[in-house]
Amino acid sequence: MMRKKPQVSICAVVLLLLQLTTTSLGDDGSVMLKLAQSLQNLPSDWSSTSSTGYCRWTGINCDNSNRVTSISLAKSGLSGTLSPEISSLTQLETLSFQINNIAGAIPSLANATSLQDIYLDNNNFTSVPTGCFDGLTNLQVLSLSDNPNLAPWPFPNELTKSTSLTTLYMDNANIFGLIPDFFDSFSNLQNLRLSYNNFTGSLPASFAKSDIQNLWMNDQQLGLSGTLDVLSGMTQLRQVWLHKNQFTGPIPDLSKCESLFDLSLRDNQLTGVVPASVISLPALLNISLQNNKLQGPYPLFPSKVQKVSLDHNNFCKNSSDAATPCDPQVTTLLQIAGDMGYPAILSDSWEGNNACDGWPFVTCSQGRIIIINLANKHLAGKISPAYANLTSLKNLYLQQNNLTGPIPDGLTKLASLQNLDVSNNNLSGKVPDFGSNVKFTVSPGNPFIGTNVDTTPGGAGTPGSKPSGPSGSPAASSKSKLSVGTIVAIVVVVVIFIAVVFFVVYKFIARRKHRKFGRVKNPEVGNEMNKNGVTGGNGTNGYNGVPSELHSQSSGDVSDRHLFEGGNVAISIEVLRQVTDNFSEANILGRGGFGVVYGGELPDGTKIAVKRMESNTMGNKGLSEFQAEIAVLTKVRHRHLVALLGYCINGSERLLVYEYMPRGTLAQHLFEWHDHGYTPLTWKQRVTIALDVARGVEYLHSLAQQSFIHRDLKPSNILIGDDMRAKVADFGLVKNAPDGKYSVETRLAGTFGYLAPEYAATGRVTTKIDVYAFGVVLMETITGRKALDDTMPDDRAHLVTWFRRVLISKENIPKAIDPNLNLDEETIESIYRVAELAGHCTAREPQQRPDMGHAVNVLGPLVEQWKPATREDEDGYGIDLHMSLPQALQRWQANEGTSTMFGDMSSSYSQSHSSIPSKPSGFADTFNSADCR
Numbered sequence: 033m034m035r036k037k038p039q040v041s042i043c044a045v046v047l048l049l050l051q052l053t054t055t056s057l058g059d060d061g062s063v064m065l066k067l068a069q070s071l072q073n074l075p076s077d078w079s080s081t082s083s084t085g086y087c088r089w090t091g092i093n094c095d096n097s098n099r100v101t102s103i104s105l106a107k108s109g110l111s112g113t114l115s116p117e118i119s120s121l122t123q124l125e126t127l128s129f130q131i132n133n134i135a136g137a138i139p140s141l142a143n144a145t146s147l148q149d150i151y152l153d154n155n156n157f158t159s160v161p162t163g164c165f166d167g168l169t170n171l172q173v174l175s176l177s178d179n180p181n182l183a184p185w186p187f188p189n190e191l192t193k194s195t196s197l198t199t200l201y202m203d204n205a206n207i208f209g210l211i212p213d214f215f216d217s218f219s220n221l222q223n224l225r226l227s228y229n230n231f232t233g234s235l236p237a238s239f240a241k242s243d244i245q246n247l248w249m250n251d252q253q254l255g256l257s258g259t260l261d262v263l264s265g266m267t268q269l270r271q272v273w274l275h276k277n278q279f280t281g282p283i284p285d286l287s288k289c290e291s292l293f294d295l296s297l298r299d300n301q302l303t304g305v306v307p308a309s310v311i312s313l314p315a316l317l318n319i320s321l322q323n324n325k326l327q328g329p330y331p332l333f334p335s336k337v338q339k340v341s342l343d344h345n346n347f348c349k350n351s352s353d354a355a356t357p358c359d360p361q362v363t364t365l366l367q368i369a370g371d372m373g374y375p376a377i378l379s380d381s382w383e384g385n386n387a388c389d390g391w392p393f394v395t396c397s398q399g400r401i402i403i404i405n406l407a408n409k410h411l412a413g414k415i416s417p418a419y420a421n422l423t424s425l426k427n428l429y430l431q432q433n434n435l436t437g438p439i440p441d442g443l444t445k446l447a448s449l450q451n452l453d454v455s456n457n458n459l460s461g462k463v464p465d466f467g468s469n470v471k472f473t474v475s476p477g478n479p480f481i482g483t484n485v486d487t488t489p490g491g492a493g494t495p496g497s498k499p500s501g502p503s504g505s506p507a508a509s510s511k512s513k514l515s516v517g518t519i520v521a522i523v524v525v526v527v528i529f530i531a532v533v534f535f536v537v538y539k540f541i542a543r544r545k546h547r548k549f550g551r552v553k554n555p556e557v558g559n560e561m562n563k564n565g566v567t568g569g570n571g572t573n574g575y576n577g578v579p580s581e582l583h584s585q586s587s588g589d590v591s592d593r594h595l596f597e598g599g600n601v602a603i604s605i606e607v608l609r610q611v612t613d614n615f616s617e618a619n620i621l622g623r624g625g626f627g628v629v630y631g632g633e634l635p636d637g638t639k640i641a642v643k644r645m646e647s648n649t650m651g652n653k654g655l656s657e658f659q660a661e662i663a664v665l666t667k668v669r670h671r672h673l674v675a676l677l678g679y680c681i682n683g684s685e686r687l688l689v690y691e692y693m694p695r696g697t698l699a700q701h702l703f704e705w706h707d708h709g710y711t712p713l714t715w716k717q718r719v720t721i722a723l724d725v726a727r728g729v730e731y732l733h734s735l736a737q738q739s740f741i742h743r744d745l746k747p748s749n750i751l752i753g754d755d756m757r758a759k760v761a762d763f764g765l766v767k768n769a770p771d772g773k774y775s776v777e778t779r780l781a782g783t784f785g786y787l788a789p790e791y792a793a794t795g796r797v798t799t800k801i802d803v804y805a806f807g808v809v810l811m812e813t814i815t816g817r818k819a820l821d822d823t824m825p826d827d828r829a830h831l832v833t834w835f836r837r838v839l840i841s842k843e844n845i846p847k848a849i850d851p852n853l854n855l856d857e858e859t860i861e862s863i864y865r866v867a868e869l870a871g872h873c874t875a876r877e878p879q880q881r882p883d884m885g886h887a888v889n890v891l892g893p894l895v896e897q898w899k900p901a902t903r904e905d906e907d908g909y910g911i912d913l914h915m916s917l918p919q920a921l922q923r924w925q926a927n928e929g930t931s932t933m934f935g936d937m938s939s940s941y942s943q944s945h946s947s948i949p950s951k952p953s954g955f956a957d958t959f960n961s962a963d964c965r
C-alpha cells in the first residue's frame with residue numbers, strides 16, 4: 033500500500049484543481065435541494081422547493097464560501113432516502129444521520145475526500161454500492177451498525193485507502209465473507225466492531241500491526257474460525273469480544289496485553305490449559321470462557337476480577353478444586369496434547385482427572401499408562417518431550433500424522449518401551465538410539481529425518497506452539513513453498529501407493545484361490561511375516577504405511593462402501609468380509625430381531641462382534657442421522673459399557689462393530705447356564721455384575737443432558753467378559769420429541785416385563801425407566817427367574833408383582849432366592865440389602881425410585897466387603913484388557929493394506945475358526961438403539 037504514495041499526491045493535486053473548478057462553477061444549493069426532496073419528516077426550516085439559505089437550515093454548517101461542511105440530523109425521525117448527489121459535497125467533513133428510519137441504498141460517497149466522520153447507523157438502508165467509500169483518504173469514523181436490512185455485502189475493501197481511520201463500527205450490517213488482511217494500513221484504528229454479521233475465516237494476521245483497543249467480532253452467523261494466536265501481539269487491547277464463533281486451539285499468551293480488562297471468549301471451540309498469563313492479566317475485570325473445550329486445572333482468578341464464567345469446559349477438576357494441579361499422568365498427557373496444538377479430539381475425549389478411566393488412545397495397566405496410540409489422527413505439531421515422563425510406556429504409535437521437528441532424546445530413557453512407530457510424518461533431526469529392545473519404525477515417510485532441515489511450519493524458531501493451521505488466508509503462503517524434497521516424497525508415495533494397490537489386489541485374488549483348496553496355513557509363518565513387515569524400512573515393504581483411506585478408496589469397487597471424513601470409525605466392507613470369512617455361517621454368533629451377528633478376529637487377535645442389519649429392518653432411518661448417532665456412540669466409552677468400535681454402510685445395509693464379550697449374556701448365566709455349560713453364578717459374582725451394570729448406566733445418565741441416552745436394560749443386554757465382569761450393551765440416543773417416540777416403540781415387545789408402568793401412559797423415556805428395569809434385573813439376579821415366566825401360575829408369572837408381594841415381609845425372602853445360591857448368613861444379609869434396593873427401584877411412582885447413583889452406593893459396599901486386599905485389581909480392571917480394543921482396531925486400520933497384514937490375516941482365519949464357540953454369544957439380544965428405528 034505504501035508504494036501508492038506518489039500517485040496519491042498527484043491525484044490530490046488533480047483533485048484540488050477539480051475542486052476549484054466545481055467551486056467556481058456550481059454551488060452546494062442544488063445538492064441540498066435534492067437531499068431535501070429525497071428525505072421526509074425534515075425540520076421545518078428545510079425547504080424542498082428552494083435552496084435559498086441552506087447554510088442556515090437546521091443541522092447544516094457551511095464554510096465561508098457557503099460550502100457545506102457538516103450535516104448533522106441524528107435522531108430526527110427522518111424517513112425517505114439519501115439522494116445520490118450527496119457525494120458532490122466536496123467540502124463535507126461530517127455526515128451524521130444515525131438513528132433515523134432512512135431506507136433505500138446508501139449513496140456512493142466515493143471521492144468525497146473531505147469526509148472525516150460518517151454516521152449512518154441505526155437506519156433501514158437496503159444496500160451499499162460497490163466502492164461506496166473509495167478515496168475517502170481523510171476518513172476517521174465510519175459507523176454503519178444496525179442496518180439489518182442491508183442486502184448481504186462483503187467487507188468494503190476500498191477502505192484500505194482510509195489510513196486515518198480510528199473507528200469502524202459495522203456490526204449487525206449483514207456483511208459476509210472474509211475479514212481482509214490489510215489492517216496494517218490502519219495504524220490509528222482503535223475501535224473495530226464487526227459483531228453480528230456473517231464473517232468467516234480467521235482473524236487476519238495484520239491485526240497485530242494495528243492499534244486496536246476494542247475488538248468486537250462476536251456472534252457471527254457461521255462463525256469465525258482458526259486460532260486466536262494473533263491476539264498475543266495486539267498489545268493495546270482493552271476489550272475483546274469474540275464469543276459465539278468457531279475459534280479453535282488454545283488461548284494464546286496475553287501477557288503483553290496489560291490494558292485488557294474485558295475478555296469474552298465463551299461459546300467457541302477453544303482447547304488447552306488456560307495460560308497463567310491470562311489468569312494474572314493486571315487490568316482484568318471481566319472474563320467469560322464458558323462453553324469451550326478448555327482443559328487442565330480449573331483456573332482461579334484473583335478476587336479483583338469481578339465477573340468470571342467458566343462452566344461447560346473440560347477441566348480436569350471442578351470449581352471446588354480450583355487452581356489445584358491435575359493428576360501427574362493427566363498433566364503429562366496435556367503437555368503432549370499441547371505440543372500438538374491441543375487438538376479438539378484430545379479435549380472432548382480426555383475428560384476428568386484419571387487418564388486410566390477409559391480415555392481413548394490410552395491404555396493402562398495397574399493405573400499406569402502403557403500404550404498410547406495416536407496413529408492416523410491428522411495431528412500436527414511436534415512429538416512432546418513429556419512422553420519421557422510416562423515411565424511405564426511400552427508402545428507408542430504416532431504414525432500417519434503430520435508431526436514435525438525432532439524425535440525427543442528423552443524417549444530413549446523409557447525403560448519399558450517396546451514399540452515406537454513414527455513413520456509417515458514429517459520429522460527431522462538426529463535419530464536417537466533406541467537400542468535393540470525397541471522396535472523403532474521411522475520409515476516410510478519422514479523424508480528429512482536425519483537432516484537438520486527444519487520441518488516445523490514457518491521454519492526455524494517456531495516450536496510446536498502454533499501448529500494448528502488456521503483455516504483462513506494465512507495457510508495459503510505455506511502451500512506455495514513445496515520443496516523439491518516434498519515433491520519427491522509425494523511422487524514416491526504415489527508410486528508406492530500404486531504398487532500397493534496392485535499388490536493388494538493380487539494378494540486378495542491369490543488368497544481367494546488359495547482358500548478354495550483349503551485354508552490351512554501355518555500361523556507361525558504369518559506372524560513371522562508380520563514382524564518383518566512392521567520393522568521393515570528396507571525397501572521391499574515400504575507400502576507399510578499407506579493410509580487406509582487411500583487404499584480403500586482406490587482398490588476394488590468404490591460404489592459399495594463409504595468411508596467418511598475423519599474415518600476412525602468407518603470400516604470398509606472388505607475388511608468386515610475378511611474378518612468374518614465373508615460372513616460365513618460358521619462365524620455366526622447369533623441372530624437377533626434385526627439381523628445376524630458374526631464373530632471375527634483382527635490380525636492381532638482382537639475379537640469383534642459384527643452386527644449386520646438387514647436393510648428392510650432399517651426403515652427409512654436417514655443416513656446422516658445414523659452417522660450422527662454413530663458419531664456420538666463411538667465416543668461413549670466406559671469400562672462397563674460395551675464399546676462400539678466402528679460401523680460400515682454398504683448400500684442399504686448397515687453394520688456395527690462391537691467389542692466381543694466372550695462369556696455371553698447375563699441371561700444365559702442366570703437362566704440357561706446348564707445349556708451353555710456354565711456353572712451357576714455365585715452371589716458374589718451376581719452382586720459384582722449388578723454393580724458393574726449400575727455404574728455403566730449411571731455413566732449413561734450423566735451424559736443425559738444433551739440427548740437422552742436410554743437403556744433397554746435386561747439380562748440379555750448385559751454381557752460378560754472373561755473375568756466375569758459385566759458391560760452393558762444396547763444404548764443410544766433417544767429423542768423425546770413427539771417424532772422421537774418411534775425409537776422406543778420398536779423395543780416395547782423386547783422390554784415387556786422390564787418396562788416401567790408410566791411408560792405406557794407418557795411414552796416418555798426418563799432415567800427412572802432405566803432404574804425400574806434395573807430393579808427388575810436385581811430381582812432376576814436374586815431369584816433366578818425371568819421377568820416374565822409363562823410356565824408359572826398367573827400370580828407368579830410377572831416377577832415384579834410377585835416379588836414385591838414377597839418383600840412385604842422379610843421372612844418370605846429366603847424362599848424366593850435362587851436355589852442355586854449357597855446361603856450363609858453373610859450372603860443372606862447381602863441379599864436382603866439387594867432385595868430392598870430392587871423394591872425401591874421398582875416403585876410404582878417414578879419419583880419414588882432412587883437414581884442410579886444410589887444403586888451404586890448401596891451395591892458398592894456389598895462388593896467391597898469381599899475384596900479388602902485386591903484394590904489394585906479393581907483399579908486395573910477392564911482397562912488393560914478391554915480398552916485396548918478400539919486401539920487395536922485403529923492400529924490395525926492404520927496398517928491395513930499392507931501385504932504382511934493380509935498374510936497374517938489368513939493365518940488368523942484358521943485360528944478364529946477354531947476359537948469361535950458354537951453357542952455362547954458375546955452380543956446383545958436386542959440392538960443398540962442406533963441400529964434401527
Ligand SMILES: *[C@@H]1O[C@H](CO)[C@@H](O)[C@H](O)[C@H]1NC(C)=O
Pocket residue numbers: 043140142143166167
Ligand atoms: C474517484 O476518483 C478516481 C480518481 O479520480 C476515479 O478514477 C473514480 O472513478 C472516482 N470514483 C467515482 C465513483 O467517482
Ligand SMILES: *[C@@H]1O[C@H](CO)[C@@H](O)[C@H](O)[C@H]1NC(C)=O
Pocket residue numbers: 133135156158181
Ligand atoms: C425497513 O424496510 C423494510 C422494507 O425494505 C420494511 O419492510 C420495514 O418495515 C422497514 N423497517 C422499519 C423499522 O421501518
Ligand SMILES: *[C@@H]1O[C@H](CO)[C@@H](O)[C@H](O)[C@H]1NC(C)=O
Pocket residue numbers: 208209230232253254
Ligand atoms: C453466511 O455466508 C455464507 C457465505 O460465506 C453463506 O453461504 C450463508 O448462507 C450465509 N448465512 C446466512 C445466514 O446468511
Ligand SMILES: *[C@@H]1O[C@H](CO)[C@@H](O)[C@H](O)[C@H]1NC(C)=O
Pocket residue numbers: 293294317318339
Ligand atoms: C462485565 O460484564 C458485564 C456483563 O456482561 C457488563 O455489564 C459489565 O459492564 C462488564 N464490566 C466491564 C468492566 O467490562
Ligand SMILES: *[C@@H]1O[C@H](CO)[C@@H](O)[C@H](O)[C@H]1NC(C)=O
Pocket residue numbers: 360361363364418421
Ligand atoms: C516431566 O518431567 C520433567 C523433567 O523431566 C518435569 O520438569 C516435568 O514437570 C514432568 N511433568 C510431569 C507432568 O510430571
Ligand SMILES: *[C@@H]1O[C@H](CO)[C@@H](O)[C@H](O)[C@H]1NC(C)=O
Pocket residue numbers: 408409410411432433434501
Ligand atoms: C497433513 O496436512 C495436509 C495439509 O495440511 C493434509 O492435507 C493432510 O491430510 C495431512 N495428513 C495427515 C496424515 O493428517
